[in-house]
Amino acid sequence: MQRLVRSGNRRKSPRKRRLFLKLTISTGLLGVLAAGILLIYLYQTDLPLSYSEQSSELFSRNGETIAVFSDGGKNSASVKLTEISPWLIQATLATEDRQFYDHFGFDVKGMARAMFVNLKEMEKVQGASTLTQQLARNLYLSHERTWTRKIKEAMYTAQLEMKYSKEDILQMYLNEIYYGHGAYGIETAAQMYFGKHAKDLDLAESAMLAGVPKGPTYYSPYNHMKNAKDRQKIVLSAMVATGDITQKQADQAYEEMLSFQTRQERAALSIAPYFRDYVRNIVVNELGFDENELEHGGLRIYTTLDLGAQQAAENAVKSELSDSGDLEAALVSIDPRNGQIRALVGGTDYTKSQFNHVFATTRQPGSSFKPIMYLSALASGKMTSASQFNSQPTLFHYDDNRKTYSPKNFGGKYLGEIDMRQAIAASDNIYAVNTILNIGADQVIQMARKMGITSPMQAVPSLALGTSPISPFEMATAFAVISNQGSSVKPIAVLQITDEDGKVLYEAPQPKEETIVEPAAAYVLTQLMKSVFETGGTGNRVSSDIKRPVAGKTGTTSTDAWLVGFTPELSTAVWVGYDKGKTLDTTESRKAAPIFAKFTEKALEKVPPKIFPIPDSVVSVYIDPITGKLATADCPNKKLEVFIQGTEPTEFCSAHSSNEPPPEPIPTSEKPESKSWWKDLKRWWMNSKQD
Structure with a gap:
């Protein structure tokens, strides 16, 4: 059984x-x-959009790429594989994936070997990711360690191998991998570390860079030089093992003294970083776009920035402040005709400080504020260009005689009886305080508000001397009104935002002009402000550097130096000073003017010089500079002065006449701009001959 x-x-x-x-x-x-x-x-x-493709881009007014918005402020530039040094390619393959051309995206032997070592050591001491796997991870995935992410990584790796050639994958990898300090891709890394193109890297430089992606912070030569050199040695040894180089070549490369870029040189590679941050703030906080959408929504942001003007601004600041220690500067330039911001420099070194001084509201503008007051005086009809005050030590009484104010002129220099043109040119404080007491501080504040000044202002006599802090951005905005014949246009930086398919998500409205003062008042003030750059003016020392009609005003306090000025095309504010309020010495207090001059000429070098448009309601008459009355044939000195029609003098000068028949006025049909224009053209011609 x-x-x-x-x-x-x-x-x-x-x-x-x-x-x-x-x-x-x-x-x-x-x-x-x-x-x-x-x-x-x-x-x-189809593969999903990569993080690179999803990153939003920032463009200039002419369509050039300014920056990429992404996590960590990604900075990248793509090149073809043929534009990358063979040494770098060999170093990367020898270190990261020796079987790259033999596997189908997964190194089975390497995975088995890594698993054996990790089991033996009872911890993960060896990885086996191929270049394709790393590329899939960098392009499409976060770096979280989950099974879902690993499965997606395997799928994307297979897709990459099926859809692209090995050369394409290697090219994408070298353009995508992170090399530290915000540099993505070998071209950007080569520029940042060595100041050269990727194709020009030698063996030593290639081995150094090929070792960085393993640990961008730990192996950065800027952070840990010893770690970087140790890693370079490992890379060179790997290249010897693969037969790419000999041991002698490896030794020579290791001993080579490498020349790295300085912090200032690295900072210069970043285009308009302060403007980029400013636009980010506008897009998120004013236009309502989500931060995540900005970084991963594939937005295309078209701005008003002119890269030529921006480069001119950065170079002008650098030329004056490159060896000035902690001395800071700000420059902002606006097209007064449409409000578009053409250039913006928020500081001397973005890597040291990301604080944007263009919008700092803790700086006193000093005498650069005076034109705002004088525009108020001219527009009110209470004063003209011929109005006179005695420049002498004066004790002013105000607030119903309950308070006193005793301003001083710089250097104790007093000029006696002077008119508005002389007061602006010499920056006379006594004349300025007389003016604000004559027209009223409240009226000056009202005018400033209309011109774009939003900072708090105190209605006291010292307001005339710029004691209320105002930002450079506000000053450039206000002076744009004077340049634009008395009309204000709200400043803008963003013109349009589209998605990756070109669908318009935001369109800036058409600029709207608001008349602040009559064109004649703005024109008269412009003519007076041109005197700042003429003989006797506070900006005369840079007059030879400016070969076009320009108007402006200097401003100097113990801690701040300004020059705010304009042409018909640009209204520009320049500030120089220390963050901690350190007192400026004489040399430092004179740096704003040359920055303004250098920027203006370079930014407009391709634009023919233009005169300021002459409104119909402007008249010009010869006056006696002593009395401010109409000049006669007996007056020994006569000057042609501009007035708003109806405010010109009607009384003839009698100080120099004899007891003979009444004097006849000197006829003139010439407008002052024509004389000024001829002087500007003559000066431009003489300077160009010297050049």
Whole structure:
């Protein structure tokens, strides 16, 4: 009986084996079929947008790329594989993926070897990611360690291998990998570390850079030079092992003294960083775009920035402050005709300080504020360009004689009886305080508000001397009103925002002009402000550097130096000072003017000089500079002065006449701009001959 049972069991075994075999074959076939279906699916399915493609880009007014908005302020530039040094390619493959050209995206042997080592050490001490896997991770995935992410990484790796050639994958990898300090891709890294193109890297430089991606912070030569050199040695040894170089070449490369870019040189590679931050703030806080949408929404942001003007601004600041220690500067330039911001420099070194001084509201503008007051005086009709005050030490009484104020002129220099042109040119404080007491501080504040000044202002006599802090941005905005014939246009930086498909998400409204004062008042003030750059003016020392009609005003306090000025095309504010309020010495207090001059000429070098447009309601008459009355034939000195029609003098000068028939006025049909224009043209011609 027992035999029969055993015999029965033996008879069933072959059937079980056949059943097991069938199940195994079926499972295998199903697995192969499923794998085939998966491969077909992966091949036909498009890869998702990469993080690079999803990053938003910032463009200049002419369509040039300014920056990329992404996590960590990504800075990248793509190049072809043929534009990358062969040394760098060999160093990367020898270190990161020696079997790159032999595997299909996954290094099975490497994975097995890594698994064995990790099990032996009971911890993860060795990885086996191929370049394709790293590329898939960098392009499409976060760096969280989950099974879902690993499965997606495997799928994207397979898709990359199916859809692209090895050369394409290697090129994408070298353009995407992170090399530290915000540099993505080998071209950007080569520029940042060595100031050269990727194609020009030698063996030593290539080995240094190829070792950085393993740990961009730990192996950065800027952070840990010893770690970087140790890593370079490992890379060179790997290249020897693969036969790419000899041991002698490796030793020579290791001993080579490398020349790295300085912090200032690295900062120069970043285009308009303060403007970029300013636009980011506008897009998120004013236009309502989400921060995540800005970094990963593939937005295309078109701005008003002129890269030529921006470069001129950065160079002008650098030329005056490159060796000035902690001395800071700000420059902002606005097109007064449409409000578009053309250039913006928020500081001397973005890597040291990201604080944007263009919008700092803690700086006193000093005498550069005076034109705002004088515009109020001219527009009110209470004063003209011929109005006179005595420049002498004066104790002023105000607030119903309950308070006194005793301003001083710089250097104790007093000029006696002077008119508005002389007061502006020499920056006379006594004349300025007389003016604000004559027209009222409240009226000056009202005018400043209309011109774009939003900072708090105190209605006291010292307001005339610029004691209320105002930002450079506000000053450039206010002076743009004077340049634009008395009309204000709200400053803008963003023209349009689209998605990656070109769909318009935001369009800046058409600029609207608001008339602040009559064109004649703005024109008269412009003519007076041109005197700042003429003989006797506080900006005369840079007059030879400016070869076009320009008007402006200097401003100097113990801690701040300003020059705010304009042409018909640009209204520009320049500030120089210390963050901690350190007192400026004489040399430092004179740096704003040359920055303004250098910027203005370079930014407009391709623009022919233009005169300021002359409104119809402007008249010009010859006056006696002593009395301010109409000049006669007996007046020994006469000057042609501009007035708003109806405010010109009507009384003739009698100080120099004899007891003969009444004097006749000197006829003139010439407008002052023509004389000024001829002087500007003559000066431009003489300077160009000297050049």
